[in-house]
Structures are given as C-alpha cells and as structure tokens.
Amino acid sequence: MSRSILLVSMRIILTLAIEAIIFRLFGFRNKKSWIAFLIINLITQGALNIWLNGFAPLASYLVFTLIFGEILVFIAEIIAFSALIKEHRRWRILLYVITANLLSLVAVYGRMVCIGKRRRVF
Secondary structure, eight states, X not given: OHHHHHHHHHHHHHHHHHHHHHHHHTTOOOHHHHHHHHHHHHHHHHHHHHHHHTTGGGGGGHHHHHHXXXXXXXXXXXXXXXXXXOSSOHHHHXXXXXXXXXXXXXIIIXXXXXXXXXXXXX
C-alpha cells in the first residue's frame, strides 16, 4: 500500500511541476491565478488517480481508462480555468490547458505505460 501511495504522489508532483512550468511560460504571474492553478490541479489529479486506482480489475485496459480519465480532466480544467482565471483571454487559457495536459500525459503516464510494457516482456 505504501508503494502505491508513493507512486501516486510522484505522479502528482511530476505532473504539477510540468504543468507549473508551462503555466509560467504562458505568462501567468498573478497570485490568484497560481492559487487557482494549484487547487484545480490537485483536485483533477487526485480525482484522476482515484479513478485509475479504482479500475484494478481492468488493469489490462489501463490505457483506455487513462485516456478516458484524461478527457474528463481536459474538460474539467478548461471549465475551471476559464471560470477562475481572468489574467488572460480564454484562448490562451484553452491553449495552456491543452498543452500542459498533453505534455504531462506523455511525460508522466507515457513513462508509466512504457515501464509496464517492459516488465511484461522480461
């Protein structure tokens, strides 16, 4: 159980780090924007990890579960960021959400899938 908590924590921290760098690169500097960023991402990443861990019997379909969960995260974050952040126009917020989530998906979960495939081979 503690290994699972450690892995989930590592995924959330890495995701937050990647998305924070992208948030900064997109020009978000306002303290209120950063607070919204942190709250939104902690909620969506927490929900995504609960979602993924709830599908243990369907482990062979983890990639499909992940993709569906990420689609829900994209939608939730687009709505939440658009509603809470007024620092920039909606198109920049939309572009940020898409860019940040795609990059963190590939970096964090792409690595997870690759490790899983390697373990099955050996």
